[in-house]
Amino acid sequence: MPANIFPILAAQASPEVIDRIPSSYSHFVIPFVAGITFFLVWIFVGFIRVLIQLNHDDRMKFWTSLLNPITAGKNIRDLFCDCLFHTKIWQRKPLLGYMHSAIAFGWFMLIVLGHVEVALFVPKHLSYGEGGLFYPIFYRYFVWIRPGHESLRGAFFFFLMDFFLLYVLTGIGLAMFKRFRSIVLGMRHTTKPSLADRVALYSLWMIFPLRLLAESFTADLSGGSFLTLGMNHLLHFLFGDKLYFQPFWWAYSICLGTFFAAMPFSRYMHILTEVLWILFRNAGLKPSHPRKGVAEAEIYACSSCGLCLDACPMNVQKKNLKYSSVYFIRFLRRHNERKIAEIADKCLMCDKCHALCPVSVDAPALRRAQRQTTNDHLPYDYSYLATVPVKLYEPATPRHPEPATPRHPELDSGSNSSKVLYFAGCMSHLTPRIIKAVEEIFKKAGIEYVFADREGGICCGRPLLLAGKTEAAAKTMDANKSMIKASGCKTLVLSCPICYKVFKEEYNLVGIRVVHYTQYFKELIDAGKLNVGKSQEKIVYHDPCELGRGCNVYEEPRTVLRQVGDLVKAGHEYDESICCGGSLGSLTLSQNDRRKITDAAIKDLTVASPDTIVTACPLCLKTFSERSTVPVKDFAEVLTTHCA
Amino acid sequence: MVDFGFGLLASSRINLDLFDKEKFDSLAAAEPDVRKCIACGSCTAVCTAGKFTPTSLRAAIEELQNGRDEVAMNMLKGCQLCGKCTMVCPRGINTRHLILSIAKIYSKKK
Numbered sequence: 001m002p003a004n005i006f007p008i009l010a011a012q013a014s015p016e017v018i019d020r021i022p023s024s025y026s027h028f029v030i031p032f033v034a035g036i037t038f039f040l041v042w043i044f045v046g047f048i049r050v051l052i053q054l055n056h057d058d059r060m061k062f063w064t065s066l067l068n069p070i071t072a073g074k075n076i077r078d079l080f081c082d083c084l085f086h087t088k089i090w091q092r093k094p095l096l097g098y099m100h101s102a103i104a105f106g107w108f109m110l111i112v113l114g115h116v117e118v119a120l121f122v123p124k125h126l127s128y129g130e131g132g133l134f135y136p137i138f139y140r141y142f143v144w145i146r147p148g149h150e151s152l153r154g155a156f157f158f159f160l161m162d163f164f165l166l167y168v169l170t171g172i173g174l175a176m177f178k179r180f181r182s183i184v185l186g187m188r189h190t191t192k193p194s195l196a197d198r199v200a201l202y203s204l205w206m207i208f209p210l211r212l213l214a215e216s217f218t219a220d221l222s223g224g225s226f227l228t229l230g231m232n233h234l235l236h237f238l239f240g241d242k243l244y245f246q247p248f249w250w251a252y253s254i255c256l257g258t259f260f261a262a263m264p265f266s267r268y269m270h271i272l273t274e275v276l277w278i279l280f281r282n283a284g285l286k287p288s289h290p291r292k293g294v295a296e297a298e299i300y301a302c303s304s305c306g307l308c309l310d311a312c313p314m315n316v317q318k319k320n321l322k323y324s325s326v327y328f329i330r331f332l333r334r335h336n337e338r339k340i341a342e343i344a345d346k347c348l349m350c351d352k353c354h355a356l357c358p359v360s361v362d363a364p365a366l367r368r369a370q371r372q373t374t375n376d377h378l379p380y381d382y383s384y385l386a387t388v389p390v391k392l393y394e395p396a397t398p399r400h401p402e403p404a405t406p407r408h409p410e411l412d413s414g415s416n417s418s419k420v421l422y423f424a425g426c427m428s429h430l431t432p433r434i435i436k437a438v439e440e441i442f443k444k445a446g447i448e449y450v451f452a453d454r455e456g457g458i459c460c461g462r463p464l465l466l467a468g469k470t471e472a473a474a475k476t477m478d479a480n481k482s483m484i485k486a487s488g489c490k491t492l493v494l495s496c497p498i499c500y501k502v503f504k505e506e507y508n509l510v511g512i513r514v515v516h517y518t519q520y521f522k523e524l525i526d527a528g529k530l531n532v533g534k535s536q537e538k539i540v541y542h543d544p545c546e547l548g549r550g551c552n553v554y555e556e557p558r559t560v561l562r563q564v565g566d567l568v569k570a571g572h573e574y575d576e577s578i579c580c581g582g583s584l585g586s587l588t589l590s591q592n593d594r595r596k597i598t599d600a601a602i603k604d605l606t607v608a609s610p611d612t613i614v615t616a617c618p619l620c621l622k623t624f625s626e627r628s629t630v631p632v633k634d635f636a637e638v639l640t641t642h643c644a
Numbered sequence: 645m646v647d648f649g650f651g652l653l654a655s656s657r658i659n660l661d662l663f664d665k666e667k668f669d670s671l672a673a674a675e676p677d678v679r680k681c682i683a684c685g686s687c688t689a690v691c692t693a694g695k696f697t698p699t700s701l702r703a704a705i706e707e708l709q710n711g712r713d714e715v716a717m718n719m720l721k722g723c724q725l726c727g728k729c730t731m732v733c734p735r736g737i738n739t740r741h742l743i744l745s746i747a748k749i750y751s752k753k754k
Contacts, residue, residue: 374748378748430690430732456695458724459724463724463726463727584740587741588675591736
């Protein structure tokens with residue numbers, strides 16, 4: 001039938017159903033229609049507002065990303081995986097993943113199937129003039145089966161609808177259980193819901209049981225499957241032949257209406273905002289203001305699920321729960337300036353909340369944007385950077401035990417193209433054992449190198465960026481950039497992950513390869529330039545935040561360490577690893593609080609009682625060394641002791 | 645005035661009347677660690693910026709207490725917040741936040 005191919009055009013209802021109320025209206029839909037209309041207007045206005053707040057470049061980036069087939073494909077995949085199936089939660093906590101996907105995907109399928117049913121059986125009601133806004137939602141109320149005309153496709157839909165309703169109900173059941181015993185679902189801490197959250201939460205809980213009741217009361221007339229028909233028989237058994245279904249449809253409609261009306265003020269705003277945020281995220285947009293544009297989409301995309309509470313290293317002490325990203329975002333939403341500033345400065349910027357967030361809300365970026373508002377305009381004077389002498393040191397030779405006299409790089413930059421430039425950075429200079437080990441390995445592997453900052457250089461700029469002093473950081477980076485370019489080297493090796501991240505991401509060093517020493521030494525071993533021997537030493541590796549979560553370097557150090565010893569597991573590894581507590585990210589966290597984090601991290605690292613803790617960051621090395629009873633060594637140090 | 649043939653150099657004279665207690669108190673409220681400093685100078689010894697331009701947190705704190713806010717600010721304007729001073733401070737002072745707080749409070753005109 002052509003009418004079924006273009007169902008919207010068909011005016012006639014399918015023969016197997018009775019279009020019970022041709023006027024397509026009943027009073028009970030009012031609460032729902034009022035709620036959803038308010039909600040739709042709200043999100044439309046919000047969407048326009050966000051688009052207007054974006055700066056011109058970001059807006060162009062956003063539109064072009066939608067047309068790019070690769071990003072478009074990624075968008076579709078992410079929308080299904082992150083919004084509906086919640087694969088990221090499944091991977092970490094299956095029961096919690098089931099709960100979220102049951103509610104999200106189950107509800108999504110109920111809505112989609114409701115529309116399909118309308119399209120197949122009473123197509124004219126898809127049009128908004130004929131009740132299209134509410135018809136698919138209350139389909140069972142408006143459309144009844146014509147006795148004697150039951151069809152297979154009808155039964156198929158009844159089964160699907162009952163199946164997905166049951167699916168959602170199991171999710172809701174778990175959600176209710178989670179309120180009382182969250183640990184069963186794998187969450188030590190959950191967020192405290194606000195008032196609007198509670199209103200939305202309780203109405204959300206009620207929506208599906210009421211839907212079950214309403215549909216069960218009409219199931220003998222409107223059709224149903226194993227769940228609703230079964231319930232219907234039970235209700236007939238309890239209340240006799242005639243069932244008054246009207247009150248339940250009213251209650252169902254009121255609950256839906258309440259939910260949608262409360263949604264803009266509650267955490268459930270994430271259901272639709274996360275779609276926008278995923279599109280922004282995949283377009284590569286970053287917040288430049290803590291509240292406007294991209295940030296607004298990000299703030300409203302936070303589902304307040306509280307997975308970042310257990311993730312946050314500050315929460316080894318319960319008193320610091322309030323500094324977690326979820327509360328930071330909540331206060332941003334509420335414009336609570338005092339709390340926003342306090343929480344923004346506390347964070348260690350370890351990025352774990354970002355890495356584990358189900359929709360990758362980049363809270364550290366928001367905190368950085370917030371810090372920028374208070375710190376970027378603070379006075380500074382970097383005019384001295386122009387006068388910093390560029391001194392590049394050749395390694396000391398046995399004949400000249402002292403480092404050779406620094407030469408002006410301009411004079412011999414051409415001869416350096418085959419050499420490696422080593423930049424130790426401020427922190428490595430405070431832990432010179434790293435520098436010693438790195439130089440030793442260079443020598444053993446016969447690598448010709450130039451030491452950029454043997455007698456001290458300037459900072460890489462990352463600490464300034466983390467403190468929100470973007471403009472000052474840019475000046476610093478410019479100075480370093482000209483130093484690196486002048487050296488003529490084509491490879492830059494760094495022994496500090498803080499430097500590595502900023503050199504790799506912000507410097508835009510065209511034609512120069514930026515590598516962390518863990519990566520570079522692995523290459524040397526792979527190329528046979530460096531021979532390592534295996535020992536029985538039990539080694540545990542600590543992922544520095546800036547290297548692991550920051551730059552996605554997890555495997556290189558591990559591969560090397562497996563070759564030199566027995567690499568054992570820590571309690572939390574890879575993107576779940578715990579910050580050492582020494583991070584430069586935090587501006588105001590006290591030494592006491594930091595020490596507790598350090599102790600927790602050490603305890604977690606030593607669960608398999610290793611002989612040595614190995615890390616690849618001078619800051620982690622120093623922080624752990626102060627508190628650990630297990631010897632702490634740097635990656636390069638371990639390598640030198642196992643080098644042939 | 646009788647000229648005795650010697651005098652005090654104006655530049656090295658400490659005038660405690662210039663000490664702005666209110667500002668220093670608000671600094672101590674923002675970062676209480678400022679009162680923990682024992683002026684050991686570790687921060688200055690390791691300072692990255694200090695290698696190239698006069699930068700000293702130790703001196704800056706002292707100058708603030710001597711009422712020479714301008715001199716103190718000049719001591720810190722080259723700071724790159726690299727955090728080496730935090731790592732070496734024997735008193736565990738949160739130096740980076742202290743430097744930011746000084747900039748915040750003392751850059752405001754009265």
